[in-house]
Amino acid sequence: MFGPAPRGNIVLHMKANPGFKLFATLLAGFLVVSGSLSCSVNPATGSANLVLMSDTREKQVGAEEHAKILASQPVYEDEALIAYVTKVGNRVAEASHRPDLEYTYTIIDSPAINAMALPGGYVYVNRGLLTFINTEAQLAAVLAHEIGHITARHAVQQQARGRLANVAAQVGGFVTAVATGSGYAGSQISQVASIWAQTGLSGFGRDMELEADSLGAEYLLKAGYDPVAMIDVVTVLKNQEDFNRRVSGSSGSYHGLFATHPRNDTRLKEAIEAVGKLEETEATLNDNTALRKRLNGLVVGESAGSRQQDERNRYYQTLLGYTLVLPDEWSISETTTTVTASNQGVAELRISARRLSKTIEPRVFLREELGVADLQKSEALNQYRLIGHTGLTTTESGRPERVAAIYFGSRVFVFRGEIEQGADVDTVDQAMLDSIRTFRAIQNGETVLGSELKIKYVQASEFFDFSVVAQASRIANYPEETLRLLNGYYPRGTPEAGEWVKLVE
Secondary structure (H helix, E strand, O other): OOOOOHHHHHHHHHOOOOOOHHHHHHHHHHHHHHOOOOEEEEEOOOEEEOOOHHHHHHHHHHHHHHHHHHHHHOOOOOOHHHHHHHHHHHHHHOOOOOOOOOOOOEEEEOOOOOEEOOOOEEEEEEHHOOOOOOOOHHHHHHHHHHHHHHHOOHHHHHHHHHHHHHHHHHHHHHHHHHHOOOOOOOOOOOOOOOOHHHHHOOOOOOOHHHHHHHHHHHHHHHOOOOOEEEEEEHHHHHHHHHHHHHHHOOOOOOOOOHHHHOOOOHHHHHHHHHOOOOOOOOOOOOOOOOHHHHHHOEOOOOOHHHHHHHOEEEEEOOOOOOEOOOOOEEEEEEEEOOEEEEEEEEEEEEEEEEOOOOOOOOHHHHHHHOOOOOOOEEEEEEEEOOOEEEEEEEEEOOOOOEEEEEEEOOEEEEEEEEEEOOOOHHHHHHHHHHHHOEEEEEEOOOOOOOOEEEEEEEOOOOOHHHHHHOOOOOOOOOHHHHHHHHOOOOOOOOOOOOEEEEEOO
């Protein structure tokens, strides 16, 4: 049991312990930091919040981080669409608790379904999220949620808590070391690194996300939008999550509304009901003509700009529905069912497809169907929910050959990569193996470079049927499900005659 020790003993222990000076320095630093903390009144909620920066510094941080994002992320350059998003966002921001901030809206050229905000008024929406928006109120709801994070200063609060915890941990660790006599290695009090964008993308935790939703619903109401649009957005995103989990086992990555709420979220519904609703006699913003005009022609899936930044030598076989990344600068030739990638005088990798006639393991397929009995560097493949096997063998002419078999649906894809004499076998073989490991199905809405898929609005006829329309769609995989998701009719339902629907062409 711990109890008070005689004061003289404490003094002698401190004088004798060479680490006490460091402890005093750390403790002084802790007190200085603690003294610099301020309990600022949250402009959105009226409650006291622990913060470490002024409004001016918050804007500076936002500007600095915004510059970093522009330097590292592709921006979707559609001035008319950006102007429209800005108009809707500013309408919501003017109804917020911080209308005097200068808000900046940016569309990131990414097919991922996400949005985020930075301190000081910076809001980002991925192009991929916009493709699933079907009303202006839904767009306003997404922006209102992010504006709620800004007005409540969630990122600033997170920063303050992180820094305080870091300093406290350092001092606490030193005290423990002194008390136990275990010594202290000594380390400087580290400052929290720049985590603004990372925090914004990963979310702020259940309570802060719900607070952003509640504030967003309030702003929607004041701006003239139906706050129930917040629920509509959750439904759209949850449908996408269900679909992704069904076909790939992955639920997706949207933070806020997507990650923190169950489908039937009682707390969210209660928060929105508490905000109130527009009376039927009040003018509401429910005309979606401008939204359709700006989303018409929007790229679905990968765009040329976003893809060129990442994997420039990615090959798409749309007929068979697969894609892979080939070694840089290798040339490609193809037929209907085969593709050959080569680096003249070095190696050649040929990919062909066969019907899978019997159920056997990929390793057994290589031995029994391809006659490869002397497989070296043998290993199983398990990638993107596909199974296969690969290894290194020798051709009849004595050349090294990388072989692989990957099962994809009812087909087996066979890889044979022959390495020329005199080439660096280890380096070339590794390059081919790396390429084989990128083999996967073309994802939902993904397209071939130079042949982007785009939204086209049409009015549904009396006999409109998603399954019929999907048969002529350019979407490689799950065309009916994708069209339903894009239009808010997943997993079932049919638009009424005259209703505007999105097709992909």
